[in-house]
Amino acid sequence: MQTRSDEDIMMAVAQGELQLMAELFERYHKRIYNFLLQMVGDRAVCEDLTQNVFYKAIKYKHSYRGGKFVSWIFRIARNNLADHFEKQKRLNQNIDVEALGERPESVQAPNEEVAHLYQVMERLDVAEKELIIMHRLQGISYEDIAEMTGSTAGAVKVKAHRVVKKLRKIYFESA
Amino acid sequence: MDCKQFENNILDYLDGSLAEAEKQRFKAHLQSCASCQAELEAQQKLMTLFGQVPQETPSDRLRDGFLDMLAEEQQAQVVHMAHKKEFPWKTAFQIAASIALVMGGFFLGGLRSGDTSQEQISALQQESKVLKQQMMLALMENRSPSKRIQAVNYTEEIAQPDATLIKALADRLLYDANSNVRLAAAEALGNFKSSQQARAALIEALNTEKDPSLQIELIGILVRLQEKRALEPMKKLLETQETPIYVKEQLNNGITQLI
């Protein structure tokens, strides 16, 4: 049996068949959750953020106009993430940073090399880190990232290559 | 192929997207250059590490929360559609129509002037309009956000809103604590293209609204209305440091469509 495409399902959701969103949730929630987790590192926060992504997808279903679903849903995820960072920033201005301590339920690396990779990734700026996580860790194509960010596949590829190279340099220079 | 070109081709080589001829030249350089061999190995190592980053499974709390939320949204949708169908003014119009029939019969029988019955019908229609509006205004003050959203959505069916109704929608947009009610109010006001009062409320909201999703919605509506007076608050928002980047993108985009 032919599987129904994400885009086909989302069009039906936009026309009011809300229950079909459950299928898109099954297909995408893990990827979105891991994208957010790799960006933020806090499981509870990322579960909330992921749920909010799907909440917004339902609320703003009419804004879906038939483009690639992965680009559309990840655009919502990135907006949510930006909101989250913005809130964090405002919060940190009011709270003594020392008092924050360790992040709760923070993700531990499986081995020392990956731990080192995490550290090195923190030295990229947010947009660079986001690009690497989307393309290399969540397998989103240059084309789909371009549609998401209003760019071209060529431009995204050039940028992604530059960031990987930068990451490689920092990783091995600081090894 | 020199070392610089080799370097530029490393990722394409490992991703398998290098054309055959390029691949041969890449391999030829690899054989003869130790430092490029080291670079390639470093990159391969990095790729392996990317693969070792764990992909976690979220707890059941996420799926449970999603399914609850979906059920609620479906419920709200059913309620909304049922209300649309059964709203009393439809019945009121039906009553008006049947009275008109009776009166029409009376008119034919009694040979009375057609104008009189026509006046009476419009008086009845006028009354049901007032009834409809009163119900909507009352519902807009309801404690439950979903009821308030319903009330706001009912206004879609009104072609010529009066000042009281626009004022009620503007109050929802500017002062409602629930962002979904504010969103519905913004959309409703945006439909009343020819109302200056509605436009003024949308512009004021852009000055006061703090929720980025609503800011985006307001910008979209005001740009669609080609409302030049929105330029000032848009510029202000653009210059505000706390405005998220993606809202700023929307603002830049909108400004270029208004100037």
Ligand SMILES: [Zn+2]
């Ligand atoms: Zn070389």
